[in-house]
Amino acid sequence: MQKTSQQLQAVFCTEAQLPSVVDQLYQFRKKLFVDALRWDLRVEHGRERDQFDTDTAVHCAIFRDGSLFAGFRAIRTDRPYLAESVFPQLATFAAYPRRHDAWEISRFGVAPSQAGSTTAKVLYSLMFHFARTRQASALVALTDLRHERFLTQIGVRTRRYGPPQVLGLDEKGDPLVLVAGDIPVATQDGWRFDNLLNLAKTVEIDDETLVLGSERLSA
Template sequence: MQTASKHLRAVFCTETQNPSVVDQLYQFRKTLFVDALRWDLTVKRGRERDQFDTGSTIHCALFRSGNLIAGFRAIRTDRPYLAQSVFPHLATFAAYPQRHDVWEISRFGVLPSEAGSITARLLYSLMFHLAYRCGASALVALADLRYERFLTQLGIRTRRYGPPQIVGLDETGKPLSLVAGDIPLANQRGWRFEALLKLAADVEIDDETLVLGSDRLSA
């Protein structure tokens, strides 16, 4: 396995706390999700953002040597969130949660140039770092079947809210199937999961959110 660069820095913040970092994330999301993956999303002035990017949304930006290479956002499910609002039909086995201790992870992405590197694993490690700091009991997400399999390879245990359903086309023009579900924190165990958590130790973390408090962890 490749090792992480020692020039990695992650920032957790809201848009109010760090508008510059979040603006970079909006531009990053346009480049990745609209230009590369061809998602049908609204773009204004070169930035992709939607109604779920509110003052309470927590953003994570991962930088290598000052360059933004990955990110995601986190929204508490007792507030409006993407999966429940836009894809309600994907939850047929179980209802979407509406709880302060369950968070949705969305707009999770890594630069295409980072494909095959350790970056995606680092981003998942940071996701769990956030979840534990927030006292989350579960993380809700939408995933295509490729990423669902990738989670299994990382040792992450998931629960489906319903069967996969075709919601559109992928970047190659083939049908895109999504599945809704969650990652229950209490069910995560095993050596692969423990190894995943340790990856965050290679990242300098700037935590600007009120949920997490103010701290810095350095490699």
């Protein structure tokens, strides 16, 4: 797999398809979520991975100049997934979905050195690219209130499954307030959302998980 210099590249794959890329993601997740954000997660041999990193999980790795700086994991909700399995108490208004057309997005993050608003928007744009190629009706996630507000600012509508709850402490020792919910894909519109989608056009996308096989394209 070739990397394009001076250009963003996103790779979608399973661990079986590109084990070296997913291994980089596990190391990146340890540095970001455990070392920087102080999440209490299991680490083995410098890598963060959990029981939901199965053969069916789809991983997205984003590179700049050959260096991985962002990514996320996607799991169909008709299979076991993190939010429903580990945080059932967060869904009190509505039940977590169990459908083949709803996907959970987790381990979503950007390296602190690249955490400007434009970079974060590219990651969200690629998340919607993924949703559209899978004909997903909803994207399920756990998020803190800061990220929920950021989504509103960039024109993304969300739905809560329950009220925010304090679940531990953040990297500064302040209460970490999380909320479970989803993004209904079909109802997203408006100029801010259109601008967000257009950011994916700046990225070279390599999707190893397409039904017809690997296909390189400009989004």
